Amino acid sequence: MIHxxxxxxxxxxxxxxxxRNEVEKTGLxxxxxxxxxxxxxxxxxMLAADALGRKNVLGxxxxxxxxxxxxxNHAEIVVRQSGIESLLVDITPQIDAYFSRFPxxxxxxxxxxxxxxxxTILYDHSARWNGLVLGTSNKTELLLGYGTLYGDMASAxxxxxxxxxxxxxxxxxxxxxxxxxxxxxxxxxxWAGQTDESELGFSYREVDxxxxxxxxxxxxxxxxxxxGFAEGFIDDISLRIMNSQFKRRLPVIAKxxxxxxxxxxxxxRDWGK
Amino acid sequence: xxxxxxxxxxxxxxxxxxANLALYEAKxxxxxxxxxxxxxxxxxxxxxxxxxxxxxxxxxxxxSAEIKTLKRLSRALPFVGGLVxxxxxxxxxxxxxxxxxxxxxxxxxxxxxxxxxxxxxxxYFARGDRIRAFDSKYGRVASLxxxxxWHPSTVYLAALDGALAVLCPASSPLRGITDGKPQDDxxxxxxxxxRAYAESYSLFIIYANRSGFEDGVGFWGGSEIVDPFxxxxxxxxxxxxxFIVGEVALESVRRKRTMAxxxxxxxxxxxxxELMRIRERPGRPRHKLTAVKNAKVSKLAKLRGxxxx
Numbered sequence: 001m002i003h004x005x006x007x008x009x010x011x012x013x014x015x016x017x018x019x020r021n022e023v024e025k026t027g028l029x030x031x032x033x034x035x036x037x038x039x040x041x042x043x044x045x046m047l048a049a050d051a052l053g054r055k056n057v058l059g060x061x062x063x064x065x066x067x068x069x070x071x072x073n074h075a076e077i078v079v080r081q082s083g084i085e086s087l088l089v090d091i092t093p094q095i096d097a098y099f100s101r102f103p104x105x106x107x108x109x110x111x112x113x114x115x116x117x118x119x120t121i122l123y124d125h126s127a128r129w130n131g132l133v134l135g136t137s138n139k140t141e142l143l144l145g146y147g148t149l150y151g152d153m154a155s156a157x158x159x160x161x162x163x164x165x166x167x168x169x170x171x172x173x174x175x176x177x178x179x180x181x182x183x184x185x186x187x188x189x190x191w192a193g194q195t196d197e198s199e200l201g202f203s204y205r206e207v208d209x210x211x212x213x214x215x216x217x218x219x220x221x222x223x224x225x226x227x228g229f230a231e232g233f234i235d236d237i238s239l240r241i242m243n244s245q246f247k248r249r250l251p252v253i254a255k256x257x258x259x260x261x262x263x264x265x266x267x268x269r270d271w272g273k
Numbered sequence: 274x275x276x277x278x279x280x281x282x283x284x285x286x287x288x289x290x291x292a293n294l295a296l297y298e299a300k301x302x303x304x305x306x307x308x309x310x311x312x313x314x315x316x317x318x319x320x321x322x323x324x325x326x327x328x329x330x331x332x333x334x335x336x337s338a339e340i341k342t343l344k345r346l347s348r349a350l351p352f353v354g355g356l357v358x359x360x361x362x363x364x365x366x367x368x369x370x371x372x373x374x375x376x377x378x379x380x381x382x383x384x385x386x387x388x389x390x391x392x393x394x395x396x397y398f399a400r401g402d403r404i405r406a407f408d409s410k411y412g413r414v415a416s417l418x419x420x421x422x423w424h425p426s427t428v429y430l431a432a433l434d435g436a437l438a439v440l441c442p443a444s445s446p447l448r449g450i451t452d453g454k455p456q457d458d459x460x461x462x463x464x465x466x467x468r469a470y471a472e473s474y475s476l477f478i479i480y481a482n483r484s485g486f487e488d489g490v491g492f493w494g495g496s497e498i499v500d501p502f503x504x505x506x507x508x509x510x511x512x513x514x515x516f517i518v519g520e521v522a523l524e525s526v527r528r529k530r531t532m533a534x535x536x537x538x539x540x541x542x543x544x545x546x547e548l549m550r551i552r553e554r555p556g557r558p559r560h561k562l563t564a565v566k567n568a569k570v571s572k573l574a575k576l577r578g579x580x581x582x
Contacts, residue, residue, distance in 0.1 A: 005450050005451050005452050006450065006452065007450045007451060007452050007453065007454060009455075010450055010454070010455070010456065010457060011450060013511070013512055014447060014457070014491055014512060017486070017491065017512045017513065018486055018489065018491060021284070021485055021486040021491075022486050022489065025286070025486075157489070265326065266325040266326045267325055267326050267327060268287060268323040268324075268325055268487055268488045269488050270287045270323070270486075270487050270488050271287060271288055271327070272286070272287060272288050272289055273286060273287055273289075
């Protein structure tokens with residue numbers, strides 16, 4: 001039995017300290033987070049409320065006409081329960097205005113556009129409200145590349161990026177995220193009936209166990225096969241990780257000078273802070 | 274003799290020397306008010322840890338104005354500071370500097386610079402080439418920095434060189450989680466290590482770790498003073514700033530060494546002979562420079578011959 005350790009007591013302590021520390025060292029005291037009604041953004045918002053105080057967290061609900069009503073209801077429950085500030089911005093007019101010019105666009109283009117519109121709204125309110133944009137991508141999504149570049153993947157700091165989805169579920173439960181949110185089927189809610197697991201073609205529990213052995217424990221392919229994973233599954237996931245590497249890096253810069261940004265011009269992001 | 278030792282488990286600003294110097298000063302005042310005799314600051318706590326290309330910008334020569342300030346502060350309270358030391362030939366060292374009575378009494382340059390996984394110290398720092406105990410006004414001690422302790426030979430050398438306490442500044446990052454434990458995996462390993470060293474070498478381990486985050490990497494804190502019996506004399510919070518004071522009764526080293534004279538029985542010649550034999554084994558990687566130095570030692574060892582039983 002492959003077990004991914006999830007010590008929720010220690011995790012909460014670390015992540016609350018992380019948010020407080022990384023926010024306050026910039027001289028700010030607030031964060032802005034997009035609330036989808038899903039478990040990741042609910043947990044991020046609640047951790048931020050613990051770290052910074054509920055009045056220093058702004059949750060923005062950004063539904064589109066086709067979004068499930070459950071999503072908005074769940075986001076509203078999180079706002080009520082945690083007492084954070086909130087704002088509702090319906091993105092339907094701006095999305096529809098754009099796609100009236102490109103009516104042939106398919107679901108993926110529309111979905112990515114929505115994710116990026118939401119990002120621009122978060123960053124606009126980041127400037128208005130003096131709050132950093134809090135990310136909500138988890139390690140499973142980041143490794144699989146299951147996110148929109150410069151969309152939901154964009155943030156100033158991300159407390160969940162080193163936690164697999166199954167760890168997020170456990171932590172969310174321990175942190176008091178309402179059970180219907182923890183237990184519902186994960187969905188990007190970009191079109192009706194979309195669920196992560198049907199789109200990906202495997203379950204989070206299954207892929208998390210593989211990723212944990214492959215990435216965290218550095219098991220080799222023969223070791224993974226011996227652990228009971230199908231060869232096709234291992235290869236599919238390896239390829240996904242490799243092919244989505246670009247999403248986890250800055251854009252490639254053509255090296256010309258003696259000191260190129262991020263190549264031989266190396267400074268931490270927290271430079272001087 | 275019993276002394277009061279304080280550990281300032283601080284969260285410095287990355288690359289901000291003036292801010293961190295002010296923090297040192299504040300903590301030293303706090304130490305003076307608390308009536309302590311000796312104080313430890315964490316590794317690179319005058320500069321921050323993840324310096325990367327900032328290393329040359331924050332490096333200090335021992336005649337710099339900042340070092341003069343630190344010397345002055347040590348008149349009221351001796352302390353170990355963690356900083357980047359620049360040598361006359363412009364090498365940069367990750368250094369633990371012991372200040373006492375207005376002077377620099379000892380500099381330990383970190384020997385083992387981790388350059389694997391999340392670490393890339395050897396890209397930026399030059400490697401220290403000695404491990405020496407030294408005499409403080411309270412007795413003989415040694416300074417080792419963080420990763421140095423992951424190599425048991427360093428503590429062994431410090432103990433045989435007469436150290437009654439190892440002063441260990443660290444910037445140890447948290448990583449790894451285990452169910453049911455009150456701390457992360459790295460913290461747990463460290464606590465096992467400090468206790469094992471204290472007991473096996475019959476000395477005090479005074480471990481000063483930092484707190485805070487740099488680029489998402491958290492430092493686990495948990496600074497502690499462990500006596501030669503493996504008992505914790507003081508323990509700081511995990512994952513947060515703290516300031517702890519503990520009694521270091523150096524006579525307990527005597528008591529422990531009377532009860533278990535492990536160091537007395539240590540066979541130094543046996544160790545040296547076996548190390549020389551191992552050094553000559555085929556296929557062993559060797560540093561050019563060390564090999565030359567060691568050639569002289571080998572000659573000496575041949576003259577001495579193996580130890581008689």
